[in-house]
Amino acid sequence: MGQGGSAKQQDLSELAPALSHSLLVWWEIQGRKDSALKPWMFTDDGRWPEPSQHVDPYGIWIAEVMLQQTQLQVVLPYWQRWMQAFPRLEVLAAADEHAVLLRWQGLGYYSRARRLHETARLLLAQIGGDPTDPACWPQDLECWLALPGIGRSTAGGILSSAFNNPLAILDGNVRRVLARHQAHPTPPMRAQAQFWRWSEGLIAATPGRARDLNQALMDLGATLCTPRNPSCGVCPWLEHCTAYASGTPEAYPVTDAPRSLPFSVIGVGVVLNQAGEVLIDQRLNEGLLGGLWEFPGGKQEPGETITVTVARELREELAIEVEVNQELITVDHAYSHKKLRFIVHLCRWLSGEPQPLASQQVRWVKPEELGDYPFPAANARIIEALQAYLRGLAAT
Ligand code: SF4
Structure with a gap:
């Protein structure tokens, strides 16, 4: 009562x-x-x-x-x-x-x-x-x-x-x-x-x-x-x-005491090639966001700097080498069962044909075509930040 x-x-x-x-x-x-x-x-x-x-x-x-x-x-x-x-x-x-x-x-x-x-x-x-x-x-x-x-x-x-x-x-x-x-x-x-x-x-x-x-x-x-x-x-x-x-x-309704949600930092790479295309991959079909497209990346390991995380994840998941450059944006996103912080860096593709080692497929796309792909909500702000960055480059 x-x-x-x-x-x-x-x-x-x-x-x-x-x-x-x-x-x-x-x-x-x-x-x-x-x-x-x-x-x-x-x-x-x-x-x-x-x-x-x-x-x-x-x-x-x-x-x-x-x-x-x-x-x-x-x-x-x-x-x-x-x-x-x-x-x-x-x-x-x-x-x-x-x-x-x-x-x-x-x-x-x-x-x-x-x-x-x-x-x-x-x-x-x-x-x-x-x-x-x-x-x-x-x-x-x-x-x-x-x-x-x-x-x-x-x-x-x-x-x-x-x-x-x-x-x-x-x-x-x-x-x-x-x-x-x-x-x-x-x-x-x-x-x-x-x-x-x-x-x-x-x-x-x-x-x-x-x-x-x-x-x-x-x-x-x-x-x-x-x-x-x-x-x-x-x-x-x-x-x-x-x-x-x-x-x-x-x-009312009476609720159970709230659980504190696990928190992880995710290093994300927005990888551009010489043609100005950006690399995206399609998640496997399982899980909450299965089948959606995203910018590649993964969880930061203890003691790792975020730029090392980004380079390692891209090597492990796509078999490519990149130069990790400036931070593009940081996005915090809460799901019902976890909280994530995406730290997103611009990257320059150096070598290796991208392979879908941890995804269904990978694709180089023109930045203006990103709207044709379904992305999870947290990625919308990354796309906006990328487009603002590219507009800034075009203006200089
Ligand atoms: S049902 Fe809801 S709105 Fe109606 S009196 Fe009860 S608490 Fe108030």
Whole structure:
């Protein structure tokens, strides 16, 4: 319990009909029922679907996967650009991976883009008829859970949004709202079964409105029951909310003590040849950033200067010798599980044909063509710094 521990947990299963009702009343007026914000939720003629109507599962599936770690406002332009490039399932299935990763660039978690691509091919094989007809898409939970990158909440989100199937969701927003309503004493991830039962109870209390209820829950978490400064005064659940009654709603969800993340320094070489081309390599397909392109480099060893690191890494990973010159930029980047400092040096290629000893392939490219390759977020600032450096050279 939070500091104001006098508030008592309530039986959410008994309260579910009242909570669902007040939530939907609030959502009808205040929810994000806006085609400019969630275009994937609307029918072809621009209306919010009636309970019996189906909505194109393709756009919903793409949006749900993009929303897994990212907020709606950030996702929207990515979703729009994606739908321009791959407007239908069969177009995505036929696309090459390079184009798919390029469209995903900036969203992070690139394995999700690769799984979307793989899943497009699997879905196309499963859908017997016309993929533009929602009725031809799989509509049961088990089918979706068997696809790569689709967990229970994503599957519930897709099926409730597209087909109004009575399936619950449990994303970060929903966990936070429920944890606060109940002032739940442990981190939600340690009580998943209980949280799923609560979310399912709300769906069961509103027959025929699963689509609306799930959207309402997410909207409540995103607009009122926000991580910081929740707007309890205008919340439809205020009357029954245990965290609010405790006086410290922000104390929920309870979290484990933060871990300190491991930190490493990475020496990176931006290697230029006599033709003014720059050397990039494509990472192996495994791991968080698999398949993306990057400037070569690697971890600094204890006692090593960074210029020695850069020269050694380029020798070990590409079999080339370089002259390590001035520092171009230092970029700090935090991932969910580690922090990295990239110290980037300009290098002059001296000898050795570059070999992909630790990557899929290496390529010399013109600096102005770097935008044609998908890079991890940390590399965007390196590219900017290189282009500013080259503009400065051209001006002198
Ligand atoms: S009353 Fe406050 S803490 Fe409780 S659900 Fe509403 S916004 Fe969240």
